[in-house]
Amino acid sequence: MNSTDSFIAELRQIVGETHVLTEGDLSAWEMDWRKRERGHALAVVRPASTQQVADVVKACAAAGVSLVPQGGNTGMVVGSTPDASGRQIVLSLTRMNQVRALDAANLTITVDAGCVLQAVQETCEAAGLLFPLSMASEGSCTIGGNLGTNAGGTQVVRYGNTRELCLGLEVVTAQGEIWSGLTGLRKDNTGYDLRHLMIGSEGTLGVITAATMKLYPLPVSQLTAFAAVPTLEAAVQLLGLAHQHLGAGLTGFEVMGRFALSLVTKHFPQIRVPFQANVAPTLPAGRGSLPPKGAVPCLGRPGATAGYPYCVVLENSDQESETHARERFELLLEVALNDGCVLDAVVAENMAQARQLWHVRESIPLAQAQEGLNIKHDISIAVSRIPEFVEQTDALLEQTYPGMRLVNYGHLGDGNLHYNVQAPEHCDAEQFLKEQEHGVNALVYDQVDRFNGSISAEHGIGSLKREKLAEHKSPVALHMMRAIKQALDPHNILNPGRVFRL
Ligand code: FAD
Ligand code: 2HG
Numbered sequence: 212m213n214s215t216d217s218f219i220a221e222l223r224q225i226v227g228e229t230h231v232l233t234e235g236d237l238s239a240w241e242m243d244w245r246k247r248e249r250g251h252a253l254a255v256v257r258p259a260s261t262q263q264v265a266d267v268v269k270a271c272a273a274a275g276v277s278l279v280p281q282g283g284n285t286g287m288v289v290g291s292t293p294d295a296s297g298r299q300i301v302l303s304l305t306r307m308n309q310v311r312a313l314d315a316a317n318l319t320i321t322v323d324a325g326c327v328l329q330a331v332q333e334t335c336e337a338a339g340l341l342f343p344l345s346m347a348s349e350g351s352c353t354i355g356g357n358l359g360t361n362a363g364g365t366q367v368v369r370y371g372n373t374r375e376l377c378l379g380l381e382v383v384t385a386q387g388e389i390w391s392g393l394t395g396l397r398k399d400n401t402g403y404d405l406r407h408l409m410i411g412s413e414g415t416l417g418v419i420t421a422a423t424m425k426l427y428p429l430p431v432s433q434l435t436a437f438a439a440v441p442t443l444e445a446a447v448q449l450l451g452l453a454h455q456h457l458g459a460g461l462t463g464f465e466v467m468g469r470f471a472l473s474l475v476t477k478h479f480p481q482i483r484v485p486f487q488a489n490v491a492p493t494l495p496a497g498r499g500s501l502p503p504k505g506a507v508p509c510l511g512r513p514g515a516t517a518g519y520p521y522c523v524v525l526e527n528s529d530q531e532s533e534t535h536a537r538e539r540f541e542l543l544l545e546v547a548l549n550d551g552c553v554l555d556a557v558v559a560e561n562m563a564q565a566r567q568l569w570h571v572r573e574s575i576p577l578a579q580a581q582e583g584l585n586i587k588h589d590i591s592i593a594v595s596r597i598p599e600f601v602e603q604t605d606a607l608l609e610q611t612y613p614g615m616r617l618v619n620y621g622h623l624g625d626g627n628l629h630y631n632v633q634a635p636e637h638c639d640a641e642q643f644l645k646e647q648e649h650g651v652n653a654l655v656y657d658q659v660d661r662f663n664g665s666i667s668a669e670h671g672i673g674s675l676k677r678e679k680l681a682e683h684k685s686p687v688a689l690h691m692m693r694a695i696k697q698a699l700d701p702h703n704i705l706n707p708g709r710v711f712r713l
């Protein structure tokens with residue numbers, strides 16, 4: 212038996228014969244969600260317990276084999292798939308999917324890292340509690356992946372990123388030791404906060420095997436509106452009004468450019484996008500009229516036409532009764548309509564309609580993927596400067612890459628845009644990316660620097676943005692990051708080549 216065979220045999224002994232995959236179609240583990248890169252794994256290893264993870268990591272360390280932790284493989288930056296060497300293992304955590312404890316009085320839940328986000332949300336809801344992390348990939352992404360990337364999503368404006376929701380972690384170190392840091396404490400200042408070091412480290416500092424996460428009471432009322440705005444400045448003005456009128460009730464504030472919405476209409480014609488040409492008006496405009504069954508009532512001005520430059524989804528969730536909350540919510544929209552920062556708006560009458568409105572927003576990444584390969588920029592800029600950034604950068608891109616199409620949307624409430632560039636129509640997207648991606652990225656990221664922004668707001672670095680990080684992060688910060696990596700993983704076996712090269 213050669214050394215590779217005996218290594219595979221050892222892995223099989225640890226996790227069981229059928230949970231070490233070496234043959235057949237492994238593309239689900241080897242190809243990233245965006246289909247940017249296809250790697251090749253020595254094996255896909257699927258442990259079922261923390262001890263098995265620790266034993267696998269020890270075996271890898273002894274054999275000098277590196278490993279790539281993987282959850283739902285929905286990451287956007289090529290961080291959870293193996294390289295092309297055929298010498299790395301994919302450590303898939305999806306069999307570790309148990310809820311370990313739910314402490315309603317402490318408002319915490321402790322879950323295995325491989326739990327799917329939606330399953331955690333549903334468990335909490337069944338117990339009358341809210342786990343607020345939410346994103347379009349929630350049916351597939353895992354808590355381990357959310358922590359690994361410090362994922363954001365659509366509720367950050369109220370509840371923060373995954374980091375803010377995490378109280379404790381259990382982690383397997385690069386040496387195969389288990390750090391049991393599963394605390395539900397809100398206060399613990401006993402030295403360096405290792406939890407925060409692990410969160411957002413993209414599998415390069417440790418393998419997260421479980422986490423204790425914060426919960427909240429389920430909101431009593433939830434109101435969602437879809438509003439058309441004349442400009443991005445108006446969207447920012449509406450955000451200010453929403454903070455003022457709704458206070459902590461404001462839980463979501465998303466912006467969507469016209470082209471982004473047109474892709475939803477084009478690729479998912481069954482989805483009703485308010486104010487788009489394919490949607491017959493649901494109601495004569497005006498407050499108070501009763502909507503036909505299943506339709507979203509219209510608050511907007513009569514005669515408003517389709518094709519607004521930007522639309523916004525905003526959500527208020529509250530502990531006060533629906534009647535009070537709705538009064539405040541509708542007052543906000545009335546003030547915004549009078550100020551001219553909203554041109555038209557629909558408010559969901561019930562949860563089913565709210566879900567329809569959110570579904571429009573959440574379908575954009577999928578519609579965009581249907582349109583073809585694109586160049587993603589997950590950037591953050593101070594909210595106040597976003598309109599100026601977009602105006603300048605749109606103009607620069609249009610001038611330099613005539614015909615390119617901007618899919619601009621995102622979490623405006625957090626100052627986070629998905630400022631994505633799609634190849635010109637009828638142009639081979641693969642060819643466009645090959646020839647122009649470098650230049651497009653340089654242009655956009657230089658602008659981000661000029662506006663003191665970040666080149667990765669919520670998706671992380673992976674290998675896709677690794678070289679960009681080196682260009683845009685301060686040398687002092689990079690030096691400290693490397694020192695941490697070398698201290699915790701001196702043999703570079705945990706997701707090497709992700710975030711930076713050593
Ligand atoms: P993976 O893709 O498997 O892994 C991501 C990274 O985490 C990799 O570096 C991996 O090595 C590491 N990792 C995974 N598990 C562990 C572990 N147990 N221990 C240590 N490291 C680990 N992201 C957002 O932030 N906000 C959004 O709104 C959002 N919307 C999305 C919508 C769609 C349609 C899609 C496809 C993706 C979206 N994403 C979003 C990106 C993605 O879903 C998130 O980054 C998510 O957190 C990844 O979880 P995952 O389980 O799929 O992780
Ligand atoms: C979202 O907010 C995700 O929908 C995906 O973060 C962003 O596809 C993208 O660019």
Ligand code: ZN
Nearest residue numbers: 364621629669
């Ligand atoms: Zn996002």
